Amino acid sequence: xxxxxxxxxxxxxxxxxxxxxxxxxxxxxxxxxxxxxxxxxxxxxxxxxxxxxxxxxxxxxxxxxxxxxxxxxxxxxxxxxxxxxxxxxxxxxxxxxxxxxxxxxxxxxxxxxxxxxxxxxxxxxxxxxxxxxxxxxxxxxxxxxxxxxxxxxxxxxxxxxxxxxxxxxxxxxxxxxxxxxxxxxxxxxxxxxxxxxxxxxxxxxxxxxxxxxxxxxxxxxxxxxxxxxxxxxxxxxxxxxxxxxxxxxxxxxxxxxxxxxxxxxxxxxxxxxxxxxxxxxxxxxxxxxxxxxxxxxxxxxxxxxxxxxxxxxxxxxxxxxxxxxxxxxxxxxxxxxxxxxxxxxxxxxxxxx
Numbered sequence: 305x306x307x308x309x310x311x312x313x314x315x316x317x318x319x320x321x322x323x324x325x326x327x328x329x330x331x332x333x334x335x336x337x338x339x340x341x342x343x344x345x346x347x348x349x350x351x352x353x354x355x356x357x358x359x360x361x362x363x364x365x366x367x368x369x370x371x372x373x374x375x376x377x378x379x380x381x382x383x384x385x386x387x388x389x390x391x392x393x394x395x396x397x398x399x400x401x402x403x404x405x406x407x408x409x410x411x412x413x414x415x416x417x418x419x420x421x422x423x424x425x426x427x428x429x430x431x432x433x434x435x436x437x438x439x440x441x442x443x444x445x446x447x448x449x450x451x452x453x454x455x456x457x458x459x460x461x462x463x464x465x466x467x468x469x470x471x472x473x474x475x476x477x478x479x480x481x482x483x484x485x486x487x488x489x490x491x492x493x494x495x496x497x498x499x500x501x502x503x504x505x506x507x508x509x510x511x512x513x514x515x516x517x518x519x520x521x522x523x524x525x526x527x528x529x530x531x532x533x534x535x536x537x538x539x540x541x542x543x544x545x546x547x548x549x550x551x552x553x554x555x556x557x558x559x560x561x562x563x564x565x566x567x568x569x570x571x572x573x574x575x576x577x578x579x580x581x582x583x584x585x586x587x588x589x590x591x592x593x594x595x596x597x598x599x600x601x602x603x604x605x606x607x608x609x610x611x612x613x614x615x616x617x618x619x620x621x622x623x624x625x626x627x628x629x630x631x632x633x634x635x636x637x638x639x640x641x642x643x644x645x646x647x648x649x650x651x652x653x654x655x656x657x
Contacts, residue, residue: 344385344392344635344643345369352377355467356635356643358625359417361425361448364388365627367635368415368427369643371395380411382429384449392645398452399443401431413438416465417449420472423498425449428464428480440464462494462505468523468571468623470496471532479552481522481534482507488514491522491536493552511546512536512558519544519558523572525580525602533602534558539567541588545602563605564588573624573632581608583622583634592617594636596648611636611646619644 344367345353356369365387372380382399385392402409413430424444432438440458445451458464465480472478478496483489491512496503511534512519518539525533530551536544536558543565544558568591570584578600586595594612597605612619622636632648
């Protein structure tokens, strides 16, 4: 039986029994244990703090996010804080989007920190012009984020990762889950290959259509044997998935999964050769919840922890990284005002078939 056939049988069993998770979202909390929690940012700098991203460096954890007087306001800039195992440092502004000719400032959006093997630390983000058209930007740092090179605009029709980290393939190429919203939200994948110390970019066809799913912000899961899975939020109340069996060269069209989603962000971290942990909102409407789930091979999800359960509030833009200490480190937005940091000890993954 082909990999593709096995894949659809696995999901047919899950959907046919009406099961999105092997266990309910409030069960199996013992799968992880809380190590510590706190806040990376407060409202002492600006009123709104949102869209965080986190990365592990040789000098500790770094978190970057967007901060401004309003959500996507012209003064929205990228800020950064670091943690070497103690407390988070005072936020520092590292990127703003100011036109060199007109001196007009427009918003920075959706930063993504990523550290490739044997390459400089990367900061992707989106900038917009006076007509609110987005373009992809990339800055790099060779000293763990203490200083940054002047950002460069990515090639035309290339936007960089939408909100979650790229994955690095065995040949050093990066795959980025991307989206556009010119005529509704649509997802595609971009590839960056290092050639003579320069990144060369290409992109796939669209994996989705705005009519059927209105999907955005895909996260990529790098499985064994060249199999890559993409999971995306949608405006339809559920998470969708697509698979590639040739290391991201070609993709299936997106299909609906049994996992709910209130058009909220999600992220996935690879904790072992076949083990993945996802942070998401297990609801098709409520944004005041935040959950962890685990999987082997991406074919069935088991509840691991309830991070937040406060209906009426908003916990959004979750991002995760596996730290050098082996723990799971998360950051997310609390009511678009503060960036919360949570660390969990990774314990035994439940067996999932």
